[in-house]
Amino acid sequence: MSVAIQTRELGKSYTLGVKGAGYGTLREAIVEKTQRPFRREGRKKKSDRDTLWALKDLSLTIRSGEVVGLIGHNGAGKSTLLKILSRITEPSTGYADVTGRVGSLLEVGTGFHPELTGRENIFLNGAILGMRRAEIRTRFDEIVEFAEMERFLDTPVKRYSSGMSVRLAFAVAAHLEPEILLVDEVLAVGDASFQRKSLGKMNEVAKEGRTVVFVSHNLAIIQALCSRGILLERGEVQADAPIVEAIDSYLRTLERAASDDLLERTDRDSRAYDETLVRRLEIQDASGGHPNVVVAGRPATIAVDVTEPLPTMECQLTIVNSLGQPVCTFDSEMNAPVDVRESEPGTRLECHVESLPLLPGRYRIDVIVKAKRHIQDGLQAAALFDVEPGTVGDRPMAAEAEGDVVLPHSWRLPA
Amino acid sequence: METLAPEERNPVTPAPGSETLRLEPTRGFSRVLAPRELWRYRDLAGQIALRDITVRYRQTALGGAWAVLQPIGFMVVFSLIFGNVAGLSSNGLPYPLFSLAALVPWTFFSTALLLGSDSLVSNSALVSKIYFPRIFMPAGVIVAGFVDLAISFVILMIIVFAWGFVPSVAILTVPLLVAIAAAAALGTTAALSAINVRYRDVRYVVPFAIQMWLFVTPVVYPSSQIDEPWRTLSAINPMVGVVEGFRWATLGTGNAPWDLIGISAVAAVAFLLAGLAYFDRTERAFADFV
Numbered sequence: 234m235s236v237a238i239q240t241r242e243l244g245k246s247y248t249l250g251v252k253g254a255g256y257g258t259l260r261e262a263i264v265e266k267t268q269r270p271f272r273r274e275g276r277k278k279k280s281d282r283d284t285l286w287a288l289k290d291l292s293l294t295i296r297s298g299e300v301v302g303l304i305g306h307n308g309a310g311k312s313t314l315l316k317i318l319s320r321i322t323e324p325s326t327g328y329a330d331v332t333g334r335v336g337s338l339l340e341v342g343t344g345f346h347p348e349l350t351g352r353e354n355i356f357l358n359g360a361i362l363g364m365r366r367a368e369i370r371t372r373f374d375e376i377v378e379f380a381e382m383e384r385f386l387d388t389p390v391k392r393y394s395s396g397m398s399v400r401l402a403f404a405v406a407a408h409l410e411p412e413i414l415l416v417d418e419v420l421a422v423g424d425a426s427f428q429r430k431s432l433g434k435m436n437e438v439a440k441e442g443r444t445v446v447f448v449s450h451n452l453a454i455i456q457a458l459c460s461r462g463i464l465l466e467r468g469e470v471q472a473d474a475p476i477v478e479a480i481d482s483y484l485r486t487l488e489r490a491a492s493d494d495l496l497e498r499t500d501r502d503s504r505a506y507d508e509t510l511v512r513r514l515e516i517q518d519a520s521g522g523h524p525n526v527v528v529a530g531r532p533a534t535i536a537v538d539v540t541e542p543l544p545t546m547e548c549q550l551t552i553v554n555s556l557g558q559p560v561c562t563f564d565s566e567m568n569a570p571v572d573v574r575e576s577e578p579g580t581r582l583e584c585h586v587e588s589l590p591l592l593p594g595r596y597r598i599d600v601i602v603k604a605k606r607h608i609q610d611g612l613q614a615a616a617l618f619d620v621e622p623g624t625v626g627d628r629p630m631a632a633e634a635e636g637d638v639v640l641p642h643s644w645r646l647p648a
Numbered sequence: 649m650e651t652l653a654p655e656e657r658n659p660v661t662p663a664p665g666s667e668t669l670r671l672e673p674t675r676g677f678s679r680v681l682a683p684r685e686l687w688r689y690r691d692l693a694g695q696i697a698l699r700d701i702t703v704r705y706r707q708t709a710l711g712g713a714w715a716v717l718q719p720i721g722f723m724v725v726f727s728l729i730f731g732n733v734a735g736l737s738s739n740g741l742p743y744p745l746f747s748l749a750a751l752v753p754w755t756f757f758s759t760a761l762l763l764g765s766d767s768l769v770s771n772s773a774l775v776s777k778i779y780f781p782r783i784f785m786p787a788g789v790i791v792a793g794f795v796d797l798a799i800s801f802v803i804l805m806i807i808v809f810a811w812g813f814v815p816s817v818a819i820l821t822v823p824l825l826v827a828i829a830a831a832a833a834l835g836t837t838a839a840l841s842a843i844n845v846r847y848r849d850v851r852y853v854v855p856f857a858i859q860m861w862l863f864v865t866p867v868v869y870p871s872s873q874i875d876e877p878w879r880t881l882s883a884i885n886p887m888v889g890v891v892e893g894f895r896w897a898t899l900g901t902g903n904a905p906w907d908l909i910g911i912s913a914v915a916a917v918a919f920l921l922a923g924l925a926y927f928d929r930t931e932r933a934f935a936d937f938v
Contacts, residue, residue, distance in 0.1 A: 247936065316935065318671070319778070320779035322932075322933075322935045322936055323672075323673055323674060323932045324672060325673055326673065328671060329672075330668050330671075332668040332669075343774065343777050344774055344777075344778070346699055346703060349699065349706075353698075353699075357699050360692040360696075366691045366694070366695075
């Protein structure tokens with residue numbers, strides 16, 4: 234079988250303070266340039282310390298027709314690898330050999346212009362994704378049909394609902410016919426029926442035997458689509474195995490990460506201001522007992538401890554199932570009369586749930602702490618917890634129940 | 649959905665002859681000036697230019713009228729201030745015509761600079777998500793500018809005829825003059841847009857620099873007012889040759905300023921090469937900064 238992608242000792246480094254802070258000012262550059270002759274050594278030391286390797290010594294071989302899922306924490310290097318493979322950015326060391334036409338599925342709407350009509354945007358977006366004009370013309374009707382928007386073709390995209398833009402964008406992308414398809418977290422949008430359709434299309438693409446490299450936090454999708462999984466951690470390959478095994482290793486690293494001191498985690502939200510950090514996160518069943526073990530249907534409290542008592546902190550907690558699919562979100566900014574705001578600043582935020590309606594299984598909690606209108610800290614899998622079987626509304630739960638939640642309910646049945 | 653067993657799938661192997669692309673750290677020149685690379689992405693270049701043209705006219709209430717209003721507005725103001733109040737020389741030509749013939753190419757140039765220098769930053773979503781030769785962004789702005797230029801040129805010719813002037817065969821040099829202006833504009837915007845990626849100061853410098861550039865270009869005054877050798881030397885500003893050439897070509901009067909046009913053409917090529925060279929060297933890091 235021929236090789237589609239081969240990398241040898243591929244590495245990418247960023248200078249810290251450049252990637253995050255974005256751009257400098259001309260003044261800084263001029264000052265730097267003029268001072269450089271007088272502190273050559275000082276600079277060298279600085280550059281050693283401030284270099285971040287987003288990818289390190291990556292040697293991979295991906296054969297034609299393989300469908301590979303890239304998994305790992307935030308900042309593990311998944312997106313950096315895709316960026317190198319799609320030529321957006323150059324590697325700093327090593328090389329990647331790519332054989333065949335590469336196409337990227339983009340975040341929805343990238344490359345759409347709001348002033349242009351649906352029709353014009355199909356051509357623009359197709360060209361952006363690397364399609365020939367003639368190719369777009371032959372597939373035009375198919376694209377329009379897939380997006381279900383014949384009637385709005387000559388309406389500017391700015392008048393589309395977000396759902397319509399998503400459909401159109403995906404429809405264009407789905408009709409791309411590259412030999413190698415790179416997909417970075419794009420299926421997380423759109424309504425349920427469209428998501429199903431998109432997944433079906435992705436599956437079709439995979440079945441056609443195209444090479445696909447897929448990044449998603451949704452492990453269920455990854456597991457469904459991919460045959461091989463590559464787990465990246467801090468820019469290095471941690472596991473390269475059949476997808477189920479790779480996901481298992483990933484879940485184990487999550488567990489390890491959650492049991493660590495959270496302050497030592499480096500995979501924090503890149504948007505965060507870091508004025509206060511999440512030190513500890515725990516879910517506790519009202520009956521006491523072990524932290525991070527709760528009984529379904531019983532009251533539970535999620536406690537978040539942060540390092541600094543900033544004024545008016547807000548908190549967003551997301552419970553995510555073991556396949557990486559979000560189950561529900563608690564957001565303190567959507568406040569209600571039952572909420573209590575203490576009069577003194579403090580470092581503990583608590584979220585109380587009257588009855589935890591989760592099916593037995595393992596879940597994780599992602600957390601975002603905000604203050605001063607900025608995200609201060611964000612961590613995925615800040616805690617993992619197990620839900621033990623219980624009763625919801627005095628009703629036991631079926632052992633083979635599907636889904637993640639169980640809701641209190643009642644029946645009226647004939648005799 | 650089931651995980652696909654590998655044997656169910658028939659791998660799509662790359663078409664025979666599809667080449668292997670080696671992605672590795674590069675240095676020096678390689679990209680922008682690689683004609684094959686540009687040719688491969690020609691459809692995208694066309695779409696970007698088309699987008700820039702369409703959007704420019706659709707987003708504004710007056711649409712194509714802006715192509716005309718700006719030079720005409722400046723013509724009126726300049727005629728009142730520089731022609732009447734300050735009494736600047738216009739080589740014996742009616743001041744409005746004298747200034748409009750210069751303002752038409754000047755507006756093309758200044759608009760290209762203003763929009764082009766911001767083109768990479770304002771398209772950062774694309775630049776950071778997809779590969780294409782980045783030069784298409786500033787180049788697209790300039791191509792879109794040709795439409796404005798064509799409209800304002802037609803208006804200029806109508807006014808020229810209405811005033812009773814008849815252009816000579818010199819008018820055939822207009823494409824050459826436009827090419828000089830476009831080369832200078834592309835070189836300058838390529839460099840400015842590349843610097844803008846790293847240092848957003850460019851955004852504040854450009855409008856100011858355009859004002860300065862206007863006054864070192866003989867738009868409101870004739871270059872004949874400048875003493876030699878400064879008159880000839882001033883043509884290293886490519887717009888000097890373009891502006892004086894435009895007057896001569898469209899109004900059908902005066903001597904051919906071939907000396908200025910020649911120097912400006914050479915200067916424009918130098919601008920173009922230097923700008924593209926700088927763009928080429930910095931292009932590889934755009935996505936890391938933008």
